[in-house]
Amino acid sequence: MTAIIDKVKPSDDRPEGASRLRRLLGQREAQLLLVLVVFTLLVRAGGAKGFLGPTHFPIFLSQVAPDMLVVIPMAMLLIGGMFDLSVTGVANLSVVLVGWTFSRLLGTMDDTLLIILVVAIGLTAGLIVGAINGLAVTRLRMNPLMTTLATWWMAQGAATGVAGGESRHNFVGSFRDIARFQPLRDLGETFPFLQEMRISTLPMPVFYAAIVIFLGWLILTRTRFGWHIFATGSDRQGAALNGVNVNRVTLIGFVATGLAAAMCGIVWASRLTSAPPNTLGGLELRVIAAAVIGGAALTGGEGSVLGAVLGLFFMHMIRSATIQLGLPVYWEFFVLGAVLFTAVAFDAWTKRRADTQ
């Protein structure tokens, strides 16, 4: 953000290295990283010595991972000038559908086949809600806020409806593997350092999240489609006049977000091996806030995958720190709110400063 201002003023007279450092420090991602490091040191100094240490960090990663699946497509949707409130409802619907199907059909077919089936059912729910959101907003030109609020309630209602007041418990079997499976476990036996660093015992969702982060970054910064997302969010009409298929961008964005929310639900169901229809709460605002803290503009056209990742880390770090420092957890939301307020105020300040240049 501030880097932009530096670039506008020709900076030839400044030594190359210094200007590059200033530019780097002007990036939202770098600023946020710095904040995270300082925050970690403060929390450790404050008494939580193990905060993000070798024992805590892998656990922390597996706690962040399900949200991470959603924050990436949500950030891309925001960059494209849209947003989606329905993710919590979709995730819970997926949890319930997966739990319901799995417990009904367990034993009637091969385990692997059953897992593939329930995952497909969960993802289909996400696909359908995402497609409804996307088509409503593009074809029917419905307002995204109200549309996704409505589909949120419908999906949540369907989840509680299907659950019918009872939640499926302990549908264990091989279903745990979706979340628990540790693909690097064997590798850890061969390379002890992987075990020591607890990398080989990272559960699957961390790897799903890593894949989603990589794909998100690749698409957004290295493909035409990614630039079309930015163009659509920056000026929808201008992008369309230049031949960008803005409706396609929006539709794909909503479908991807729906699929990710469903995947998040599947991962939760697998972690808990239980499927209450209120498994996820506040997912929508958590990921939107994380993306915004990471530099995504609600008005579209700005933001990054790395920023969203760091923003989500920050939100989860605040939660962990509150617990580890033994602070009353009731205050967690106060701190989250204060962080969001600061981020938005900072954005407004950099904009104002840029405008008066």
Next chain:
Amino acid sequence: MESAQVKAAREDGVGSAPEPLLIARNISKAFGHVQALSNAYIDVRAGEIVALVGDNGAGKSTLIKVLSGAHRHDAGEILVRGQPAAINSPNDSFNLGIATVYQDLALLPSRDVVANLYVGRELTNRGLLDRRKMTEEANRVVRQLRTNLPSVHTPVRFLSGGQRQAVAIARVVHFGAEILLLDEPTAALGVKESHEMLTLIENLKDQNKAIIVVSHNLAHVFRICDRITVLRHGETVGTLIKEDTDSTEVVQMITGADLL
């Protein structure tokens, strides 16, 4: 409606000169109850600048947008290089060699100059964006236009009106379109920038482009154009050859006051 004088001018214009690159005939377009265009006509040849003039709301921008594929016309015919052309989208128009600078420029404010130059036609290499090539090309184009942009990585919202106009023009010039549609290219510019823009347009004419320029500034019109097409209430009232007319007559045609 049409006076004999005007008719004569239109026919003279066609005369023995080469075939127009672009002809738009009997174009009509309605937005709900608003008949923005009815029976509009314009044509332009290679190496020629045609000014499109008319009052506010006369339908100039609408005609430009019909030709650029942003609006679909209800009736009428467009010929490009003598062939009937179906222009149903901005890409159709672009693929026919038509490039447009819109009145509001249609730039992406949060994106840098490179992304704005290449929006909709980004360069790729093995499926991935070729960002280095786009940056190099953007630098070359900017140098060619001799505009003083701070850096091609500056977001467009930090640029001045003249610089934005330059980016919009660069986008048009860069892709080698033969037919250029410029909707009020000098409207947002100061005296010096306007002068530079007009010189640039004249240079493009020397490169044998066919150019349609919308403008309210008759001094600018008379400085650069070869012919002047006048639109009134969505209808082409006539096309005058610059040498045969003056601004008084053009103003009369624009406002619909009686010709002497």
